[in-house]
Amino acid sequence: MSAAIPAWLIVAGPSTPVAIGLATVMAAAAWSKGSLRPSGAIAATVVGSIALRAGATWGGFLIVWFAWVTVGSRLGRARKAVRTAGVVAKGGQRDAIQVMANGGIFAVAATLTLLRCDLAAEAALWGTAALIAAGADTMATEIGTWIGGVPRSVRTGRPVPTGTSGAVSVAGSVSMVGSALVLTAVAVGFGLVPAPRWWIVAVAAVFGAVVDTVAGALVQQRRWCPSCDTATEQARHACGTNTQHRGGWRWLGNDAVNLLCTASAAFLAWGLASLMA
Numbered sequence: 001m002s003a004a005i006p007a008w009l010i011v012a013g014p015s016t017p018v019a020i021g022l023a024t025v026m027a028a029a030a031w032s033k034g035s036l037r038p039s040g041a042i043a044a045t046v047v048g049s050i051a052l053r054a055g056a057t058w059g060g061f062l063i064v065w066f067a068w069v070t071v072g073s074r075l076g077r078a079r080k081a082v083r084t085a086g087v088v089a090k091g092g093q094r095d096a097i098q099v100m101a102n103g104g105i106f107a108v109a110a111t112l113t114l115l116r117c118d119l120a121a122e123a124a125l126w127g128t129a130a131l132i133a134a135g136a137d138t139m140a141t142e143i144g145t146w147i148g149g150v151p152r153s154v155r156t157g158r159p160v161p162t163g164t165s166g167a168v169s170v171a172g173s174v175s176m177v178g179s180a181l182v183l184t185a186v187a188v189g190f191g192l193v194p195a196p197r198w199w200i201v202a203v204a205a206v207f208g209a210v211v212d213t214v215a216g217a218l219v220q221q222r223r224w225c226p227s228c229d230t231a232t233e234q235a236r237h238a239c240g241t242n243t244q245h246r247g248g249w250r251w252l253g254n255d256a257v258n259l260l261c262t263a264s265a266a267f268l269a270w271g272l273a274s275l276m277a
Contacts, residue, residue, distance in 0.1 A: 068135060086239070098258070105127060105130035105131070109126060127266065220248050
């Protein structure tokens, strides 16, 4: 195992059957609480099993990360549901595509450590940066939507409906940076990230979340409800009207933008680590 990860923090993961069992129990609990849809629970079981099998540091960090974003999603849930009802395409229950868009790269990194122990430190750095970017972006949306304030489009600078992709608010921006720092500290504590390289993960995570916002504003598909005369991300608006394409790339939805967020963070973390080697 790479010496870059403190030896005293490297704890072997459980056997494959035990890892799958533990991940299944946790995913089922999240599903029962309304955090995941059935397909999301299945995807979470896969990601969780891989992380737990890779080691206690991987599994432990994933559990803390999920707890963090779950708390964020539950804060002011009723208020947020009302404010974003006619805008967001998906609600608070995450499906399989959302789970993999957020945690897929982390799962790939964990898998790589199982196959190549000599790459554990490198994979942990970019894999953790990807997951933290997803967490920072999620918390920016959840806290920004909950607290309120006027969200403004990065593309136009004008106020937009709450929940619109590619928009920023003071509360959301502060939450994004704060979450990136908190989760990076947790990753350092678990031993996934060497303390001297914490800044690489934090910078990469914030970068990924910013890429998500910019892509959401510039290239993510934008739709319009002709009946309500309002912007939305829903193919069929909450009023029952089929919406019209109004801009962006038709094929690029929010899930793809989330994947771009995590991929950008992973790439930057890898690049910065390579330059510092």
